[in-house]
Amino acid sequence: MTPRAFVSKRAPIYADVPDEKWNDWRWQLSHRLNSVEDFEQVLNLTDSERQALSTQGLFRVDITPYFVSLIDPDDPNDPIRLQVVPRAEEIKPFTGMMEDSLAEDRHSPVPGLVHRYPDRVLMLVTTQCASYCRYCTRSRIVGDPSATFSRAEFEMQIEYLKRTPQVRDVLLSGGDPLTLAPKLLEELLSRLREIPHIEIIRIGTRVPVFMPMRVTDELTDMLQKYHPLWMNIHVNHPNEITKELAEATDKLTRAGIPLGNQSVLLAGINDCVHLQRQLVHELVRIRVRPYYLYQCDLVEGAGHFRTPVSKGIEIMEGLRGHTSGYAIPTYVVDAPGGGGKIPLMPNYRISESDHKVVLRNYEGYITTYEEPLTYKPHDPSTCEFCKAKRIEPGQSGVLGLLEGEDMFIKPEGFDELHNRGGGAHRLRADASKWSPLGIGAPASEETSDPE
Numbered sequence: 446m447t448p449r450a451f452v453s454k455r456a457p458i459y460a461d462v463p464d465e466k467w468n469d470w471r472w473q474l475s476h477r478l479n480s481v482e483d484f485e486q487v488l489n490l491t492d493s494e495r496q497a498l499s500t501q502g503l504f505r506v507d508i509t510p511y512f513v514s515l516i517d518p519d520d521p522n523d524p525i526r527l528q529v530v531p532r533a534e535e536i537k538p539f540t541g542m543m544e545d546s547l548a549e550d551r552h553s554p555v556p557g558l559v560h561r562y563p564d565r566v567l568m569l570v571t572t573q574c575a576s577y578c579r580y581c582t583r584s585r586i587v588g589d590p591s592a593t594f595s596r597a598e599f600e601m602q603i604e605y606l607k608r609t610p611q612v613r614d615v616l617l618s619g620g621d622p623l624t625l626a627p628k629l630l631e632e633l634l635s636r637l638r639e640i641p642h643i644e645i646i647r648i649g650t651r652v653p654v655f656m657p658m659r660v661t662d663e664l665t666d667m668l669q670k671y672h673p674l675w676m677n678i679h680v681n682h683p684n685e686i687t688k689e690l691a692e693a694t695d696k697l698t699r700a701g702i703p704l705g706n707q708s709v710l711l712a713g714i715n716d717c718v719h720l721q722r723q724l725v726h727e728l729v730r731i732r733v734r735p736y737y738l739y740q741c742d743l744v745e746g747a748g749h750f751r752t753p754v755s756k757g758i759e760i761m762e763g764l765r766g767h768t769s770g771y772a773i774p775t776y777v778v779d780a781p782g783g784g785g786k787i788p789l790m791p792n793y794r795i796s797e798s799d800h801k802v803v804l805r806n807y808e809g810y811i812t813t814y815e816e817p818l819t820y821k822p823h824d825p826s827t828c829e830f831c832k833a834k835r836i837e838p839g840q841s842g843v844l845g846l847l848e849g850e851d852m853f854i855k856p857e858g859f860d861e862l863h864n865r866g867g868g869a870h871r872l873r874a875d876a877s878k879w880s881p882l883g884i885g886a887p888a889s890e891e892t893s894d895p896e
């Protein structure tokens with residue numbers, strides 16, 4: 446079967462728009478659709494969509510003419526439509542719903558900078574996007590033009606990064622960094638590049654998907670001055686992969702920017718193993734490496750987009766082994782409350798003994814791996830990398846347990862809960878009471894009853 450050809454589409458109402466306007470990203474931005482009247486011209490609206498669009502205080506709606514053209518106007522369940530056109534379900538609260546489900550605000554040392562992990566930060570540089578995803582994890586700030594970041598806040602972000610040398614990776618996000626005025630974006634990149642300990646810069650953007658015409662030669666010429674620069678785009682469904690997107694990713698990769706994709710697992714949109722397999726195949730065809738598949742966050746307005754976690758596991762089962770390793774993303778749950786991303790996958794390790802591991806593959810073939818009977822453990826005292834290691838205090842985690850830095854990790858309040866006053870008990874009064882008994886050895890003074 447030959448792979449599908451990527452196509453371009455234009456809704457009938459745009460048929461007479463001259464190409465130079467259609468292909469101008471500024472025209473796309475200034476002609477976005479956001480009202481019942483706008484949408485009526487391109488889609489057959491459902492009652493649920495009308496109701497949502499007429500609701501006060503709804504998370505911002507805006508869709509580029511390019512992106513709206515990818516929707517089948519007569520299909521109320523069109524997978525692109527469901528992502529960007531609001532429905533009445535969006536207004537319904539659900540169990541577990543939170544405004545800031547990832548506790549990003551709590552992790553912000555200065556406004557707009559989320560420092561969750563030891564060596565990297567998320568830098569929110571704008572609240573504006575080219576179009577707005579209804580399941581936005583940052584809907585508490587995104588879309589609000591009055592909440593966008595000020596020059597003073599930007600200076601505070603830069604100052605924090607300068608004085609925080611453990612940060613080697615800065616991830617620009619928002620909002621969408623590629624909606625910034627080109628001059629401002631360049632200033633930001635050049636200011637970050639002046640900081641010697643920042644090794645890589647990443648941009649998280651859906652602009653190539655919502656508005657591929659933004660990826661001009663001018664943009665890629667500018668971006669490639671700030672290498673090493675990486676980029677993640679956001680595609681959820683094969684219908685988003687068009688001729689225009691393929692041209693944009695071609696330009697970006699020719700400029701030396703490695704491209705990744707972050708998808709969100711969405712009910713009724715991409716919760717299908719076979720659809721996901723086609724999606725990742727089409728992504729690698731346009732030289733985009735699937736990076737993450739996210740479980741949908743517990744955020745306001747996103748309740749009706751959620752699937753059970755088992756759907757994600759099933760999708761991973763249908764990818765690993767069945768297709769190229771390069772095409773397989775990591776499925777993650779971004780921990781509610783701010784624990785960061787937690788990877789999940791099916792179990793491939795079936796059993797084990799002291800020198801044997803029993804494993805299964807994607808076909809259900811079960812094998813054993815014989816572990817060496819003699820293994821000379823790696824010696825950290827003679828290893829230059831171990832000696833140079835830098836682990837931030839308090840963030841050594843489970844690795845810290847393995848390396849013997851800590852013996853346990855305790856939940857908050859653990860000591861208080863388990864301190865039931867034994868310190869004052871007479872049996873505790875003499876510490877020697879609790880020293881080893883020396884079983885099998887003749888009773889010594891230490892182990893005999895002090896009384």
Ligand SMILES: *Cc1c(COP(=O)(O)O)cnc(C)c1O
Binds near residue numbers: 565566567786
């Ligand atoms: C996702 C995320 C990052 C980057 O994580 P990677 O796994 O390195 O891609 C950094 N900071 C925050 C707060 C994030 O949510």
